[in-house]
Amino acid sequence: MENQTWGAPNAPPAPLELGDAIASTFRAVGQNLVPFLVISAIVVLPTVIVQTILEVLIYNVTQQSLASTRPEEALSMLGLLSLGYIGVLGLIMLMYAFGQGAIMYLTVESLVGRKASVGDAVRAVLGRIVPLVIASFLVAFVTGIGAMFCFAPGIIAWIWLSAALPACLVERLGPIQSMQRSIELTEGHRMTIFLIFLVLFGGFFGVTLCVAMPARLAGGMTPGAIPNPLDPLQLAAKLVMFVVQLGSTMVLSAAIAVVYAKLRGLRDGVDAQALARVFA
Template identity: 35%
Template sequence: MTIATLGRSGRFEIGRVFNSTFGVITRNIGLCVGLALLFSGLPTFLFQLWNEARMGKLAGVDSSNIALADPNVVIRDSLFTLAFVLVYFILSLLLQSALVRATIEDLNGKKPGFGDSVQIAIRCLLPTVGIGILVALGAGIASLALLVPGIILWLGWSVSVPVLVQERLGVLGSMSRSRALTKGNRWSLFGLFVILFILAMVVQALLGTFVLLFGTGIVGAVIGAVVSAVMSTVMSTATAVSYVELRQAKEGTSVDELAKIFS
């Protein structure tokens, strides 16, 4: 049985995307928690623990001697941090791809599977990394010149990964297709992501207050991992739902048609 389509032709509605996003997560809470912990929560937790230990060592060093620290240690820590950033970048793309698959399956009235979602994500890994790098470079360079052009470029490319996973158009083809789909609806997408960003800041502030009251260490690492996992899941699912909504609004494409690529 197929769930009813999200939208009506020609209209992209923030409220409907917002509700559908949390509907998908609620109906598949076990899957979402598992994917989020694997691709976001666990790596964040391990990095937080390492960083807490590193900062603890620095706290016991005379501030006048910090500049004289072993350069090998400084280089090692910098390389480790860089490695974590790269690994987290790849894992975040895997999470987004897996949740695109899970979202389409859910909206098609099916029960998405953990293994199937991960398999699709791994299959699309290399091109999604390519998209991630190009989007980061393009939007980043534009933002260095002027902030608004950078935001506009990022919004135009915001559904590139769902396009890649669903339509298999390659890196440049998916980015071009994303710009076509988002055209005319980028301010709506901007509003959606601003709402989610504010929500993330509120959650982070509340949990940060909890950390200040009850201590750091393991507690801080766990809370950091939880925030990362939750927000990664919400943002990735919202992006996938936005892609479905855009296709239905602009092209009248049903969820059934979107799901056929995996049949």
């Protein structure tokens, strides 16, 4: 493994602390705001466009079904379009794996005081994109299964596996090995990791609620109603949500990278300089 040849840090690594991890995350985002924004837009924009197209098609087919004397044909088309969301989920997984890997690279470079370009990040990730996508799918699958039985097991599974993608990228492990490595790295620090992401997820969830609810009320929507995706209020809400998604992609991906780097320091005595050598 790569970590067997990496040097030890010059100073003992700082413990994983809530405030320090969050501060390091926002510092990394601030120092790399433009490349983070570009990568996040590459990740979020295609999924937003495809999802909006599907929503428009589903809305039109639904309206035709309600007005038609033979609604079974429209309903059959609606079922086919609904399957398109499976494709959207696949696209989200692909783009998420790419985006988190690229932001991981930029975050590690930032931790050692270097500035990297979007092109550097893309080149670093493309060689590992297949195992990254597979690892992302497996983490999502395990987390989803846990969430189906009860919400808590899903959260626990995600915390245990939160370092899988960075481990896959940096240590060049396979998907299953990356998940095992994440379980090993997070041991003894899972409550702190939970609190870090509780704060970050809580903040973005609050912003999302503040955006979605006013848009729903302003549009006069009733529960269960299907909104017109091209309604100006819906488009405005999508624009704001796009901005929120950009922010959450940047911050959460950087936070995972920061947590991973600190866990490597605590577990293996590996500093950020050693992590950065992987990409040299």
